[in-house]
Amino acid sequence: MNVEVTQTTTPETQDDWWTPPMPPTDLIFDDGEPLESNRHRIAMNVLIRSLQQAWADRQDYFTGGNMFIYYSSAQARNRDFRGPDFFVVLDVDGTQTRQGWVVWEENGRYPDTIVELMSPSTANIDKNDKKHLYERTFRTRDYFVYDPFNPNTLQGWSLDAAHHYQPLEPNEQGRLWSQTLGFWLGTWEGTIDRETAPWLRFYDTQGNLVFLPEEAAQQRAEQEAQRAEQEAQRAEQEAQRAEQEAQRAEHEAQRAERLAARLRELGENPDSL
Known part of the structure; x- marks a missing residue:
């Protein structure tokens, strides 16, 4: 008995016939x-x-x-x-x-x-x-x-x-x-x-x-100004201390000179003291 063979085709997949709409x-x-x-x-x-x-x-x-x-x-x-x-x-x-x-x-x-x-x-x-x-x-x-x-x-x-x-x-x-x-x-x-x-x-x-950027910048500027002022104050204080030390040294030198002069008046040798 002859059997007639009918060739069939594979159905198309969804991707072959449908493409989702593209966004605008x-x-x-x-x-x-x-x-x-x-x-x-x-x-x-x-x-x-x-x-x-x-x-x-x-x-x-x-x-x-x-x-x-x-x-x-x-x-x-x-x-x-x-x-x-x-x-x-x-x-x-x-x-x-x-x-x-x-x-x-x-x-x-x-x-x-x-x-x-x-x-x-x-x-x-x-x-x-x-x-x-x-x-x-x-x-x-x-x-x-x-x-x-x-x-x-x-x-x-x-x-x-x-x-x-x-x-x-x-x-x-x-x-x-x-x-x-x-x-x-x-x-x-x-x-x-x-x-x-x-x-x-x-x-x-x-x-x-x-802060906004300009507010942050202003705050940094103010902080920098404060730090600069504090540094200037510290420098001024250091200068004052140095001046005071120099004055004390000068006073000590003057006292030593007066003492030496006094000893010389008394006939003593200040180098032996």
């Missing part, structure tokens, strides 16, 4: 919209620059502000821009140049800490919609909000073990602890860039203000 490449990193006010701009830079000063010897983090964060292709296609006023990502190459933060180009890393600088027109979004996004999608460990025009608006949340935000309790100074950064966040009244305001600042574990 036409990303926008500037929508041309400025920050709410000049004070908001200064407040953002204060946080960025003071953290860079505190971690001047570290390269394992990135901090930015008013930069778009892209976290999904759908978000990018829909032009759903998300740009926290201040954020920090830990355990990344901080020397890399970035126009924005593109999660799929950063090995899936999201911000570890975010601060939104509120205004009356954004407060509801910052404390609700953005808070929900940072909690559920970003899983950002610490989230803070603050209105630079109102020192009583500082609030913060931290993720618990179930990945839900729990409100942070202020200490006696009204500051909130960021476990992620290892700093307190609190207000500081002063003048920065010619504007006096209650700025949001970092404080270390001992409660010391984390």
